[in-house]
Amino acid sequence: MSVVLFGFGGVGRTFAEVLYSRTDVRIAGVFDSGGGVVKCAGLERAELRALLAAPRGGVASSGVGSRGGLEEALECADVLVDVSPPNYSTGEPALSAYRLALSKGRAVVTANKAPLALRFGEFLGRPVYYKATVMAGTPVIDLARGLVGQKVLRIRGILNGTTNYILTRVDRDGLSFGEALEEAKAKGYVEPDPSIDLEGLDAAAKLVILANTLGASLSLQDVAREPVRYLGRVTKYIAEADLERGAARVAPAKLQESDLLASVGYTLNAVEIVTETNDIVVIGKGAGRLETSLALLNDALKALGRIGRW
Numbered sequence: 492m493s494v495v496l497f498g499f500g501g502v503g504r505t506f507a508e509v510l511y512s513r514t515d516v517r518i519a520g521v522f523d524s525g526g527g528v529v530k531c532a533g534l535e536r537a538e539l540r541a542l543l544a545a546p547r548g549g550v551a552s553s554g555v556g557s558r559g560g561l562e563e564a565l566e567c568a569d570v571l572v573d574v575s576p577p578n579y580s581t582g583e584p585a586l587s588a589y590r591l592a593l594s595k596g597r598a599v600v601t602a603n604k605a606p607l608a609l610r611f612g613e614f615l616g617r618p619v620y621y622k623a624t625v626m627a628g629t630p631v632i633d634l635a636r637g638l639v640g641q642k643v644l645r646i647r648g649i650l651n652g653t654t655n656y657i658l659t660r661v662d663r664d665g666l667s668f669g670e671a672l673e674e675a676k677a678k679g680y681v682e683p684d685p686s687i688d689l690e691g692l693d694a695a696a697k698l699v700i701l702a703n704t705l706g707a708s709l710s711l712q713d714v715a716r717e718p719v720r721y722l723g724r725v726t727k728y729i730a731e732a733d734l735e736r737g738a739a740r741v742a743p744a745k746l747q748e749s750d751l752l753a754s755v756g757y758t759l760n761a762v763e764i765v766t767e768t769n770d771i772v773v774i775g776k777g778a779g780r781l782e783t784s785l786a787l788l789n790d791a792l793k794a795l796g797r798i799g800r801w
């Protein structure tokens with residue numbers, strides 16, 4: 492059994508290591524921005540080590556396997572694993588890669604939010620697994636799937652760890668917003684394009700994916716967004732959707748100290764799901780290379796039929 496890695500950056504490399512150290516699933520193709528290599532029999536451990544030692548953008552010139560395209564790689568693999576950067580304008584090139592994989596009867600496992608945030612409906616009912624896209628360290632997508640059939644009234648959450656870190660450093664530790672932002676950048680928490688975090692695109696994409704999993708029909712364009720800013724104690728950058736009205740937004744809000752979400756500090760994430768019978772709050776880790784890789788691993792094992800049905 493094998494997978495194709497579409498992207499070989501921080502998460503892609505960690506996922507490859509986790510896959511080889513914990514399973515017998517092999518990698519039949521690896522792609523980065525400079526092209527890709529294919530080996531249908533699956534990369535040996537030594538070949539993976541050589542790829543891990545290659546510089547960013549250096550997969551195709553690494554000498555490992557043979558140079559090849561995605562179509563060729565998908566001929567011999569079972570699953571496409573998308574760990575490429577999000578393109579919130581078009582979803583590409585990941586969107587086309589999913590269509591190609593699905594047309595060949597392959598499954599897709601993804602950490603990239605953009606294709607689903609833009610075109611969730613296209614992939615409904617298809618073998619597309621995406622629990623790494625929302626609170627990667629905490630399987631809220633699995634929880635949401637368990638609620639299908641119930642009427643879900645609304646969801647509300649802290650879905651972006653970067654802005655929560657900044658706001659918490661200001662709120663609890665007395666830093667200025669600028670100081671906290673610089674610190675978050677130094678720690679590697681901020682996306683290469685900071686507006687993705689600071690203007691709410693990342694949180695909106697996660698909100699859309701979660702809302703659709705719960706049965707709503709929302710797209711990224713439907714989410715109103717206000718940039719993050721500090722409003723005084725206790726400010727949180729809240730992503731919320733009223734599923735009955737179909738309204739959704741991401742905006743800073745001042746919370747009561749007694750609000751469960753007010754206690755969620757630093758890079759932690761949280762989500763509250765209010766259904767016709769229940770009010771569920773989940774607090775846990777969001778993104779992170781290992782957390783995301785483990786979510787991808789679980790989805791890949793599911794896609795490969797390695798996790799039992801009951």
Ligand SMILES: NC(=O)c1ccc[n+]([C@@H]2O[C@H](COP(=O)([O-])OP(=O)(O)OC[C@H]3O[C@@H](n4cnc5c(N)ncnc54)[C@H](OP(=O)(O)O)[C@@H]3O)[C@@H](O)[C@H]2O)c1
Nearest residue numbers: 498499500501502523524548574575577602603778779780
């Ligand atoms: N980092 C996290 O904790 C985290 C958590 C949850 C979800 N995610 C999502 O996971 C994905 C990967 O994140 P990351 O942190 O690993 O990003 P990253 O370090 O920037 O890696 C992205 C990889 O995609 C490759 N790439 C770029 N354009 C490509 C193309 N056209 N075709 C194939 N590959 C291409 C890059 O190539 P080069 O190496 O040549 O630049 C790089 O290998 C993103 O969608 C991110 O939003 C990340």
